[in-house]
Amino acid sequence: MAGSLKRENPNQNEDAVLISAMKDANVPKFLKDDLPLFSAIIQDLFPSVEIQEKQYGDLEVTIKEILADKDLQLHAPFIIKVIQLYETFNVRFGVMLVGPTGSGKTTCYETLQDTMTTLREKNHANQDFQTVKKIVLNPKSISMGELYGEVNQLTQEWFDGLASKVMRMAAQETGEDRTWVVFDGPVDALWIENMNTVLDDNMTLCLANGQRIKLRPEMRMLFEVQDLAVASPATVSRCGMVYLTAEEMGWRPFVKTWIKTFFKDENLFPEVCREHIQMLFEATIDVGLEFMRTHCTEPIKTTDLQQVTSICNFFEFFIDYDKGFKGSDDEKKKLVDCLFAWCYAWGIGGSLEQASKDKFDQVVRDQFKSAQIPSSFTAFDYYFDLKKEKIFKSWTFKVPNFVYDKDLSYFDLMVPTTDTTKYQFCMETLLAIEKPLFFTGASGVGKSAVIANTLANLKEKGNIMPININMSAQTSSPRTQMSIEEKLEKKKRTLFGAQPGKKIAIFVDDINMPAVEQYGAQPPIELLRLFLDKKGLYQRGEWAWKDVEDTTIIACAAPPSGGRAVITPRFTRRLNMFCLPEASQGTLSTIFSSIMKGFLGTGFAEKVRNLEEASINSTIEIYIKIQEDLRPTPAKFHYLFNLRDVSKVVQGVCMTKPVSIQNEDTFMKLWVNESFRVFYDRLINDEDRTWFKDLILELISKNFKLSCDKETIFDELKFGDLLKLDSPVQYYEFISDKNKLIKTLHSGLDEFNMSNSNKMNLVLFNDAIDHILKIGRVLKQPRGHIMLIGVGGSGKQSLIRLVTYMRGMDFSQVELTKGFNVDSFKEYIKGLMKMSGIEQKGISFVMTDTQIINEAFIENLNNLLNTGEIPNLMLPEDKDEILNGVRPICVERKIIDTVDNINALFVNLVRENLHICLCMSPVGETLRVRCRQFPSLVNCCTIDWFSEWPPDALEAVAQKFLADVDIAEDVRSSCSQMVQLFHTTTQDAAEKFKNELRRVYYVTPTSYLELISTFKALLDKKRSEVLALKERYASGFASLVDTEKNVMKLQRDLEDLQPKLVQAGKDTEEKLVKVMKETEAADVVKQKVASEEADAQ
Template sequence: MNAPEVVRITMLLNLLTALLKPLQEAGETLTKQIYEKLFVYAFAWSMGGLFEGEERQKFHKDFLEKVNAPLPHITAQRQTVDKETIFDYFVNPQTKDWELWAAENWTPPKKIIFSQLLIPTSDSTRADYIMDKIAQLPLIRSDKRGEYGQTHTLLVGGAGTAKTSVVLMFASKFDSEERLFKRINFSFATLPLNFQESVEAELEKKQSKIFVPLGGKQMTVFLDDMAMPERNTWGDQITLEITRQLIGDRGFYFLSKDERGTFKQIQNLKFVGAMMHPGGGRNDVPDRLKRHFFLMNMTAPSQRSIENIYGRILEVLFNPRKYSTEVISMRPFLIDATISLWEQVARKLLPTPTKFHYSFNLRELARVFGGICSVAQKHDYKVIQNSSNLNEKVPSNLFLIGLWRHECERTFVDKLVSYADKKVFTDMLNRVTKEKFKDQLGFEDEQLMTEYLFADFQRDDKINEYGELEEEAPFVYEACPDIEFIRNKVYQRLDGYNDKYPSKKMSLVIFDDALKHLLRITRVINSPSGNILLVGVGGSGKQSLTKLASFISKQVWFQIALTKTYNDNALKDDVKNLYIEAGPNGRQVTFIMTDAEIRSETFLEAINSLLGTGEIPGLLNKEDRDVIPLSCKKVYMDEVGVKGEDPSQTTLWNFFIRRVKDCLHMVLAFSPVGAKFRQRAQRFPALFTTCSIDYFLEWPEEALISVASKAIQKFKVDCTEEVKGHLEHHMGRVHNLISVVTQ
């Protein structure tokens, strides 16, 4: 990202002020050496803070060292091996000396939910330090420009560099009695009205034309994907112009008819932004907006940071109180193998115009370990210890390798667009499996490459002698004895679906590929905050399999009923009802949306916001925002409340939104044909970053023959069984042949 010189100089002065102010207020005597260290630290981050890793090393070695700046002492080995620079150090306010950044302490929650995990690293800690210092600067109005100064932070970085996580960690330290936090996700279709509605929903009147956050508190507004809004014909991003107005002038204009054109002054707001690096079709933000922010690049985390993150998670999951030494000893092997595979995939399977979603970042690592976590946490069912319900007993560590391979395939293979790419990945997975596990554990290749199917609906409800439900079967994510076992389970559930919905009866053939897609959908929607994007041409079974998966998972499923008058307001009314089902009622809900139901791209703006933040601007009015969260109070007190403490309205609202995100599962069914699919990936990033992707390839010939066989069974054909068999094979082959010829 480019930043004008005046912006960089302002950044330098502001950061230096933020560092010196608390020392001066404490009455400390500062020597020349201390001033120089603080100046060098501020200079490095303001002039080189937008650099990537290699550029930072050059900046440190070729500039700072040559001007004899008072730098931290870094040994040659640490510079070469660990790539340490001044950016890895800070001036400790107590000792007044350079100190290496270290990750803050992390207290694991009782239950690990990957979508909610925020684990500090040295990278997040140093970003948090600067954000905190900048946020403490007082708002001072410029006499010349009439604008307020630079007391906000903008994080820039590639996909998966933890920009959002860093901001959420920063906000998690706020005292909710003093400071509120509001997250707004921008997309291509975010309009000024959407932005203004999002901000105004958090405000109350203080005086006639002066507004403040609810309760008169301070509020930090997080602008995620800030550079996304569309550029108009003249190259302006009008949504960012009203953003700049709010930040610089502290307000915007009333929209109501009786006060339209009158300026609404808004106090007590601070801002934090996050955006991708500009270029490659991605927008930059105007310099007039940049000047209000301290700009900082979030570089890709080091391997040590990644190992630290997942090492701490696996240490909590696989501990001696729950698992044997055989399982615990697998922790370093799983981390090493996953990182190695991830790096190879990112190098080999590169994005192209037709494979634009081939982006493999830290989110993929989280999904792999998230799948392992979902099994490991259900320790009472002893899935790993007893090798699940397999027909033969398998050593726990060997079974864990099979689980790891399965989760890697679900994370990486399912989003690939061709069988050739799938083979490339399988070869990499087999190679890494041998390299990382064979010599250390002594298993044979055949044992290591064993494939398992996993499903969480294998157990049956308990029915008493009178045919009444006595106890519902738990959902336990475990390996299947064999493919026929789970296929029969699916056919049983399909019969149950058809009995419950006779008017919507489905006649499905559960061939191998359809079964595997069904298992993938249930795997995702049964996870907290689990959302999935199904990609395939029309008629590939996306909707039917989703409805069956939702029924199997005992969820409420909803799909838009399109009419001529269905519009944005109708969509919001439908989503509002789903909010009530998922939030106060705690029901698991599957919301299916297909290409055909997207009447306007503004529909996707609402869904993008829902997936990103759990909120849609203008969805709930002030009365709803007061009443609906109150209905969650009893559940809040049961789950996380403290006896004798009455939760605030803000606390209940945040709990309500979290419940909505956990319980409302989006299933998007899109076709890859045409330019719209790629455009939506660029314009509405949350659709792709927050959703698992399952790509429906062309059905194999065996599947087509199975479907033809079931179709022919409905008719009385006057011929031998042999001829009927030939006819079934002919229909399957012709379908495949036409598909090949027309490509």
């Protein structure tokens, strides 16, 4: 830098050149407080050198002209920053414009762009002033492949990314025009490292396909960032730096510009009013902001400029609303005081927690005594009646009366309160002038309900078209963009927006849920920030810019905690922030008493109606106490109770009919049952369950004033409509005849086994029957979804199959095959949605944790649970099929068959008929993580925790599975007790093993069934071995008997032959004597002959 300055000014003193270079390189990046220190150091190093302040002449003059043309303020610190940016651009190819949100970074480079372009249009002699074109992109709103380009894995074809396409086009330009590529987003090592060759002397972008794009010297890389916390030193050292602070800018330039811009018409807003409102800003804003930052709490932090902007936004609405001020100057000032007081309270205090609002109320009153805000309540409890009386009135005057409509869906019931009325008014006010909003507050306070109800009312009036986006940990930037684009209408080649005469409100729920990347960025949020700032989007693939008009964003999220991240202030700064308070006990009582009173007034007995107050107060008391005493822990991650749970209890009570609840005792049992189903069923241990039972008994005695048998009341909690499934009218009732219930369930099981090849060998012990009733209760409810949590082999899927069959519904479950992926899953879901929405079939869709091979499955289910639809699921041909299929249903229900109405009815039918049943295992941390990342799993599902099988259930199962074993009854009973004892003692040993060695050994129902099966197999084996030995011994014994018989026979034969043997012996002896005699005679003859022969010789 010093070298280039010396070459430009060869006659200048080298010390002076060096000082100028150091100042140019360092002053732009220093904070205001550090500048005197830097100047002192320079003075110490070069005490004898005096540097004349550099004069910028036409540049500075033109900057001021541009600011004046834009009605911006000639704020000296800001003008200096524009000049510093110009100087830095002259010596650096890459520049980082750093500063907190609201410090004027964007306005800074846009002002410099317009200044340089204007000077070139005037043919300025300085050739450094050339026409400037800028291209703005957010590098974190897209993936690395979409940013720099990538090879398609299927076709092996190269596709340019946004940055590579932009730089390629800019590098191919000719002429002297300057091109600035503005990277408006977080700088981190994930993407900026690829820019190192761009930012060094090579000025070359190297792509993954081997291409090298040589950039022109006329180009510049500008990085607009909030901070450099995760930027690498290698990148930072290659860039120039200009730092802007929000403190230097402050809020005053914005207010002056706002007054000058919006109040030009003297007739609409007289000079006296303009001066008065400027005075009010000067007198009150700093006091309010200081008090808020010091003594108040915001769930989501805001900036000073953001709060002031909110005040201005509210005031804009009232100015347009009134169309002018009349009367004397004092009357006009008084009116401005009142309006400003209300805007001041909500602009600064709207983002505060309720306790802080109460504190801030006093500041409002102290600053605006002339407004005469009534003192009965806080300033937030009044609105200013601008139409008629021009005074502050209580919001209660604006709260409409609630009338219960029995034909209306429970989910369409909205009981207006002062809180809902005031926040709906704020929302409608800001939407009318197309200002974005952000609603925060604890989970379950009614944020989504207020927004949805307001949008529904505005849609009914025909001027708002809502787009609902529900976010989770798996929400991606492309999916968010597709959710927006599919509802937009093309107006021109590059212009999109709402239908003629309408505006679009994009409702983004759980906006802080998307997963945070390694260095803290959230791509979906960065995409929405780009959309909010630049009023448009890049079309993915082609990377052509599309302008979007008549569109506003409404964000909603609970405060950061757990899986909820802190959203970048650069996004939230653009939104008007509101914190909804948790409803007081009185407000809750008003809401749910209105519904309960209306419901019980549809034909229930008077003595039942008299228990309305007791049931509501008891439910609210449970909610308050369970929040205080049963806090979530890693093992109890689902102990997340909110107002939705109170609503679910009331919804359950509203499933009954007057004919089934005819006395106080039955109604009390109904209330206990619904409280158990909502709160008790998710408890995981006996200690918590005992605590809950004691609380229920206390409330029955205190509020219901009824006596009950403490030993049996909880065993009698059996409600359902399973006994009425064959009746024309099915209703939720108390089941007093347990034997009849068991008989019905066995009959249903037998019918199932007869009609299905996959037979179920179920044992309907008491716990299993209770789970069946719990599942049946949920499947009866519209939007009824259930999450069954239990170890493998608990019978979760089998019980759902049985209940689904008995209710005449379709059972659906994905079959994982080779190549089954996210697209396959979405096609499967699409089929289910068509069946439930067009054919109106009741469907139980069962999903187990082992079938979730991709977290995107849960993302789709999360959307389905929350809104009843999945973004970008339906193709044009699917939409035509839905229109043709649902239109007759619209006609039948006397609904005007517009496209919007048909689509809305389709979604409602899907939510009514498609029931998601999740079967999850609590083993490991997978479920805990998923519940944190996907809030709808807890918020939109009834949770049923499957505990260990009790001893009686274990024995019943053993008896069932040993029934086909050929043993005596007493032996079978002993064997059942034996295997039950084996299992329970093993469970105890496993628990001890875990406590002492911190190692987990799982003893599951599957283990128990395997034990019984092993026993039966071993018994069969041993019996076969004994039988084989028995047969072997019997065969040997038979052989011995045969041998003995043969021996005896031979002996008898010998005895029979004995006389003959004796006679034969005698005959033989006689013959032997005879032979001997004959032999002797022969020997005599032989001797005689021999003698004669001798003589003859």
